[in-house]
Amino acid sequence: MTEILVLYYSRHGSVAQMARRVARGVESQRGASARLRTVPPVGPRHADADSAPLGSEIPADGPPYATTEDLRECAGLVLGSPTRFGNMAAPLKYFLDGTSDLWLSGALAGKPAAVFTSTGTLHGGQETTLLSMMLPLLHHGMLLVGLPYTLPELSATRAGGTPYGASHYAGVSRAPLPLDRDEAALCEALGRRVAEFALKLGSR
Template identity: 60%
Template sequence: MADILILYYSRHGATKQLAQLVARGVESVPGCNARLRTVPAVSTVVEAVEPAVPDAGAPYVELSDLKECSGLALGSPTRFGNMAAPLKYFLDGTSSDWLAGTLVGKPAAVFTSTSSPHGGNESTLLTMMLPLLHHGMCVLGIPYSEPGLTLTEGGGTPYGASHVAGHDGRRAVDEHEKALAMALGKRLAETAVKLACPL
């Protein structure tokens, strides 16, 4: 079984929905399992701590998840054209895995949700790729053979799956955004299977 780690942070639920759709795409590939994980919020108040186990939703990620995965999908809401601080905080703590080469050669993909069509979704996807490249991962996007890329009026880019949630965060994930998120998960899982097979 190939475990594909889907690691995300979601404040209002849209990125979580994308993570679940990516997971559906992963699990459409025989022999692949989606492992959904999240990160705790960070606070400027040093005394504030999150519970060891979230009250609901996906468990918090552990470094062992990186070692055990065959591929990684990384998701975050957009924060001024970049990933959210909680996800960045976790990644900043992975230097031991970088030194050990834990993620070298594994496939990776990224996804995001923004409030507006030009709210930084593409720059967020691109900047999320940088730590993955430093870890030596093989970064995948969405090819234009996916019809949704030319049909979408919401999110969806060749850099990864995305969603435009609207200024109030209430716009539902549309059919093209769903299809592209699932296609990204499927492509990631298929690539992980191919990379695991000896030539």
Template identity: 60%
Template structure:
């Protein structure tokens, strides 16, 4: 019996835009036969980097566990932009993955990234690049969006070769544009295709 390869879509979202992107990427993953998305999130943290939410979220995706990372065939990692970097909650999660690093559990697995910011020049690309750093330390293979995706050259809002992105607006109420949606789906498809090739 052949089982689908599971791609982990791991995100943090405060106002919902990054969560919507995660869902679009998961849809893109599941358009590829043999791939299945597992969507997970991380809890908020306090100013002293302690979890401030209950062990089970009130709604949305369950919280990620290290076993989700260890079992996945690939990873899509998403966070809103915080001054050109990933949100503290996501950084806190990755700071706790030394156990997997010691076991080389993520070496050779493909990864893709996505982010959302309130302004057009709000640090999307630096956030995507900085999110790559722990993944590179884990030995993951970074997958971006090539310019063979026509929306990448046509976008007037989010979308970069480093990963999918969205401009949410200063009040976080701007809908994800059709171009941004297509780029999220394309990133999910590309990640799933890469994971399947690497797993074969």
């Protein structure tokens, strides 16, 4: 079975909802399965705080926290984050900053990868966030997969959706907007495309 790592950080649930749709797209491909993983929050820690490493707690629910072994073992990666001032969220960046051993060994080189994001406002930095997430993947030598305009939802969407990766307009209320039909279809298409490429690369 070809496993695709769907790795994300989600604060209010929108990115987690997208991740599940991406995983559905991965698993629509015969011979592929999705490995859902998340990362813990990060924040300031003072000298008098607990000595345990920040974020070392086991999540109360949802998928487990990712390790670098998840990246090493999987045949592809789909990375998701909410936008933070046009950039990926700090917890995901913190995790990626700890993957230098994989970079040194070239463990991720040649594997397909893609990105997705959610924003509170329609023009809240979706595309810049997606591009920021691509940079470390390029440094790892991964093969970036986007969304082509042959997908009708990309031209029809009135919410999220970009050629750089799947996106979602969540709104700024306490109850985030659910994925609409086009956004959900593009999330699934992204997972499906990464799985397709991983299967093709693995058969060579």
